Amino acid sequence: MAWPEDGDGQRGVVVMNAAGSARLRPGEPDEVLAGRNPVADQDPMAFLPYGSEVADPSPPNERNAYPYAAERLLSVFADPARSPDLVVVHTPRHYFPELGGHRGEHGSLDVIQSRAPLLLSGPGVRVDGMVADHARLRDIGPTLAWLAGVDPSPSHGRLSDAHGEPLDGVVLDRLVGRGARWVVGILWDGAHCGDLLDQAAAGRLPNVARLLSRGGALTGGAVAEFPSLTLANHTSILTGAAVGRHGVLGNLFLDRTTGRRIDANDSTTWHRWPEWARRDVPTVFEQVAAVRPDALTACVNEPADRGAGYSTMQLIRQSGTGDGSVALAHLMPDAAASPYLGNRAHLADDYYTWATRADDVGLQQVLGLWESAAAAPALMWWASAVTDAGHHAGGPRSAIARDSLADSDRRLGAFLDRLDALGVADDVVVLLTADHGFEAADPGRTGGWDQPLRAAGLEFDDIGPGFIYLGAMGGGNT
Numbered sequence: 486m487a488w489p490e491d492g493d494g495q496r497g498v499v500v501m502n503a504a505g506s507a508r509l510r511p512g513e514p515d516e517v518l519a520g521r522n523p524v525a526d527q528d529p530m531a532f533l534p535y536g537s538e539v540a541d542p543s544p545p546n547e548r549n550a551y552p553y554a555a556e557r558l559l560s561v562f563a564d565p566a567r568s569p570d571l572v573v574v575h576t577p578r579h580y581f582p583e584l585g586g587h588r589g590e591h592g593s594l595d596v597i598q599s600r601a602p603l604l605l606s607g608p609g610v611r612v613d614g615m616v617a618d619h620a621r622l623r624d625i626g627p628t629l630a631w632l633a634g635v636d637p638s639p640s641h642g643r644l645s646d647a648h649g650e651p652l653d654g655v656v657l658d659r660l661v662g663r664g665a666r667w668v669v670g671i672l673w674d675g676a677h678c679g680d681l682l683d684q685a686a687a688g689r690l691p692n693v694a695r696l697l698s699r700g701g702a703l704t705g706g707a708v709a710e711f712p713s714l715t716l717a718n719h720t721s722i723l724t725g726a727a728v729g730r731h732g733v734l735g736n737l738f739l740d741r742t743t744g745r746r747i748d749a750n751d752s753t754t755w756h757r758w759p760e761w762a763r764r765d766v767p768t769v770f771e772q773v774a775a776v777r778p779d780a781l782t783a784c785v786n787e788p789a790d791r792g793a794g795y796s797t798m799q800l801i802r803q804s805g806t807g808d809g810s811v812a813l814a815h816l817m818p819d820a821a822a823s824p825y826l827g828n829r830a831h832l833a834d835d836y837y838t839w840a841t842r843a844d845d846v847g848l849q850q851v852l853g854l855w856e857s858a859a860a861a862p863a864l865m866w867w868a869s870a871v872t873d874a875g876h877h878a879g880g881p882r883s884a885i886a887r888d889s890l891a892d893s894d895r896r897l898g899a900f901l902d903r904l905d906a907l908g909v910a911d912d913v914v915v916l917l918t919a920d921h922g923f924e925a926a927d928p929g930r931t932g933g934w935d936q937p938l939r940a941a942g943l944e945f946d947d948i949g950p951g952f953i954y955l956g957a958m959g960g961g962n963t
């Protein structure tokens with residue numbers, strides 16, 4: 486459990502579990518209040534090399550690590566209208582199907598659920614092969630914007646928000662230099678960092694290997710913001726801002742100013758992201774448009790699209806239907822006919838089927854945008870979903886998770902073939918990442934906190950799950 490605490494003129498956060506508690510403040514040593522510090526190990530490179538993660542999957546709290554714990558937790562409590570009073574996260578082994586949990590899950594503060602891959606490929610890349618290092622997901626957007634021509638502020642050295650204040654993410658100029666004519670960011674939702682690199686090394690992801698042959702990857706990947714959930718991190722990636730600043734605190738959260746709960750991560754509502762993200766935090770597309778108004782930017786199958794010249798979600802909004810899944814349905818090809826689907830048996834999983842169709846539409850858009858070099862976007866962001874479906878269904882290293890990586894690899898191959906056919910592969914810099922990691926649950930490890938808390942007489946809303954808002958709440962969904 487974690488909650489904010491003000492004291493000595495500085496905001497901190499208290500973390501507690503059955504074994505002890507501690508007070509955390511960014512930049513200061515943790516202060517143990519009782520027992521042992523539940524987040525004593527904060528090493529972002531924990532469980533590396535990958536064999537150590539495989540040998541101790543979904544570890545209990547006392548063997549786990551929680552990178553940037555103070556900073557990441559504090560940000561969740563930074564939004565006066567939307568922050569919960571308390572957050573509760575389970576160990577990675579916890580299984581909660583009654584609240585929507587799957588065999589594979591993410592959302593926690595711990596290092597593996599927070600570790601997304603980060604591959605860099607193409608001209609200017611300074612990473613050669615596998616490098617024992619890590620970055621943050623919030624660094625990706627500022628890096629893409631900088632590669633596409635946006636300069637950091639000379640006064641504070643970072644990209645700026647609408648008030649001129651520095652964004653949280655930094656430009657990763659230690660990993661890549663400018664010079665590419667085209668900039669491409671690719672997100673494979675929930676793709677597992679260690680297994681992605683392992684499968685590529687084993688020859689099972691030939692197109693990831695093509696990317697790696699022109700650059701490399703960080704074995705520690707990029708650390709997600711907390712919670713390690715989809716929409717919170719898509720927004721941090723594409724704005725460079727921490728969650729308490731961009732306002733998309735999770736997939737589900739409450740807005741106290743309206744009393745409504747916001748369900749941001751759903752195929753029926755994903756196009757409504759601009760209603761929820763704070764306007765004073767610009768997207769990479771707005772950053773690039775401000776300095777290169779004539780440059781085309783493109784945002785494929787991604788909710789965090791404000792300011793993009795081409796955007797899938799904008800097409801959905803313009804279609805006039807309020808339901809994003811209906812608006813896209815007529816465009817979506819039959820999943821069983823997908824040339825990128827490796828194993829038709831996975832179509833027994835509804836999410837895998839939907840993601841296959843959405844990702845095929847995504848690739849169609851990408852190939853349409855890259856019909857010719859003359860018309861290609863200066864900056865393109867391309868999000869894919871089937872990797873999230875595969876990892877939820879079976880957990881990392883399962884057959885279905887690995888097949889979802891292979892399906893995405895085939896779509897990546899179609900794009901790389903197009904770059905080769907246009908003769909521009911040496912002029913395109915590509916960053917490939919994800920929005921969070923994954924760990925496998927233990928179906929025997931069940932239970933929750935709701936019933937004991939209600940039995941103790943507390944009135945609260947548990948949203949997410951794990952975002953707890955004290956007091957009775959009115960309103961409905963929005």
Ligand SMILES: [Zn+2]
Binds near residue numbers: 674714715716920
């Ligand atoms: Zn995700």
